[in-house]
Amino acid sequence: MFEHWFTGSIKKLDLNMTKVISFISRKGGSGKTTNAINLATSLNKIGYSVLLVETDTNYTLISSRKLELFKRKEKEDIYFPIMASEDHRIGEEINQLKEQNKFDVIIVDSAGKTTDKGIRELCLESNMVIITTSLTQNDLLVTYQTVKDLLPAKELNKDLKLCILPNRIHSHTRMKTVKEVLKNLEADVIDTYVPQRKVYTSPSTIKAEKRYLPVANQIVKKLK
Ligand SMILES: Nc1ncnc2c1ncn2[C@@H]1O[C@H](COP(=O)(O)OP(=O)(O)OP(=O)(O)O)[C@@H](O)[C@H]1O
Ligand SMILES: [Mg+2]
Numbered sequence: 510m511f512e513h514w515f516t517g518s519i520k521k522l523d524l525n526m527t528k529v530i531s532f533i534s535r536k537g538g539s540g541k542t543t544n545a546i547n548l549a550t551s552l553n554k555i556g557y558s559v560l561l562v563e564t565d566t567n568y569t570l571i572s573s574r575k576l577e578l579f580k581r582k583e584k585e586d587i588y589f590p591i592m593a594s595e596d597h598r599i600g601e602e603i604n605q606l607k608e609q610n611k612f613d614v615i616i617v618d619s620a621g622k623t624t625d626k627g628i629r630e631l632c633l634e635s636n637m638v639i640i641t642t643s644l645t646q647n648d649l650l651v652t653y654q655t656v657k658d659l660l661p662a663k664e665l666n667k668d669l670k671l672c673i674l675p676n677r678i679h680s681h682t683r684m685k686t687v688k689e690v691l692k693n694l695e696a697d698v699i700d701t702y703v704p705q706r707k708v709y710t711s712p713s714t715i716k717a718e719k720r721y722l723p724v725a726n727q728i729v730k731k732l733k
């Protein structure tokens with residue numbers, strides 16, 4: 510009940526120009542794709558015009574959308590667009606899209622195997638890079654390394670915000686504990702976390718999960 514009331518109060522903020530949010534992590538399976546989809550559907554639901562870009566040549570997102578349309582027996586894709594790109598052209602493509610200023614937010618789901626060059630180009634074009642991580646020792650070590658690798662990009666792109674999104678957290682964990690664990694990282698921690706939940710394991714590319722709306726709201730707040 511409370512959750513419902515809370516999500517209903519989320520308002521769209523004026524972002525002025527196209528903002529680019531990229532999910533990057535050196536660790537495979539940390540939740541980039543899961544959160545990119547949930548963020549895209551949530552921001553779309555709040556009223557932002559969204560473009561979702563995948564650099565994974567498995568085309569996971571485009572295939573998921575096609576499958577959903579098929580299941581819904583819908584011939585035309587009338588929902589927010591999903592586009593494929595690749596490491597060697599992502600920088601240029603995002604740059605052109607930003608100039609067109611057609612979307613409020615462009616969300617990039619980068620592949621786990623993205624090259625250093627791809628990561629660098631993406632960082633230069635992004636307003637925010639989100640690193641998803643759980644609190645396991647192994648994930649924290651890789652996250653620490655990812656932040657270290659990405660920090661120099663902030664010198665070249667003064668707009669860049671480096672953020673940590675705690676993901677797959679036990680739902681009884683207190684935010685204070687999460688922050689304590691992540692406090693030594695030289696990056697902003699988003700003021701909420703994404704719990705380990707079954708609803709997040711097969712997200713829709715069309716319909717927003719209402720429990721994710723407060724997370725999307727916190728991410729946009731950091732973007733402003
Ligand atoms: N908050 C969550 N709750 C439950 N399951 C999750 C959550 N986040 C991620 N998962 C599950 O963890 C697995 C890996 O997630 P995901 O595919 O999003 O990671 P990824 O970082 O995109 O991986 P890759 O680097 O291979 O692209 C998936 O099976 C997904 O369903
Ligand atoms: Mg992925």
